[in-house]
Amino acid sequence: MADNKLAVEVVYALPEEQTLLSVMVEDGATVKDVILQSTILQEYPDLNIDSLTVGLFGKATKMTQVVREKDRVEIYRPLIADPKEVRKRKAAEGKKLKKGGADASENKVIQ
Numbered sequence: 112m113a114d115n116k117l118a119v120e121v122v123y124a125l126p127e128e129q130t131l132l133s134v135m136v137e138d139g140a141t142v143k144d145v146i147l148q149s150t151i152l153q154e155y156p157d158l159n160i161d162s163l164t165v166g167l168f169g170k171a172t173k174m175t176q177v178v179r180e181k182d183r184v185e186i187y188r189p190l191i192a193d194p195k196e197v198r199k200r201k202a203a204e205g206k207k208l209k210k211g212g213a214d215a216s217e218n219k220v221i222q
Contacts, residue, residue, distance in 0.1 A: 119178050121149040123158075123186040130154060136178065142167070143174035145184050158186065 115138040122131045134149045142165050152158055164187040166172050171187075178184065 117178065117180045117182075119145050119181065120183045121145055121151050121186070122183060123151055123155060125188070140178055141174060142172060142176045142178060142184050145178055145182075146174075146186070151186065163187075164189075 116135045117138055117140065119134055119136060119140075120131055121134055122129070124130070130151065132149045132151060134145055136145055136148055140148070143160065146152065146160060146163070146165070152160060163174075164171065165174060166185045166187060167176065167178070167182050169185065
């Protein structure tokens with residue numbers, strides 16, 4: 112019978128560096144357990160375990176989610192800008208360009 116250990120990964124990415132750690136955890140371990148057992152909090156002391164946003168393979172999850180063999184626990188950084196607001200702003204800028212084009216005073220009439 113196996114020793115009830117699971118191999119999982121913890122990943123955290125900053126714009127200039129990415130960290131991927133392999134961790135062996137007990138069967139039944141949660142996302143929080145995996146993070147605490149890894150060295151990620153020592154490597155990035157600014158991370159606060161109580162306020163992290165996490166996911167498994169790109170899908171947001173809770174700290175209480177039980178992990179499975181070969182899961183990848185992802186620690187997400189806060190968004191700098193709301194993607195919906197960015198799209199709205201870009202769409203509004205695009206509409207301005209389409210409607211007006213050149214300034215009316217720049218139009219020349221050729222007869």
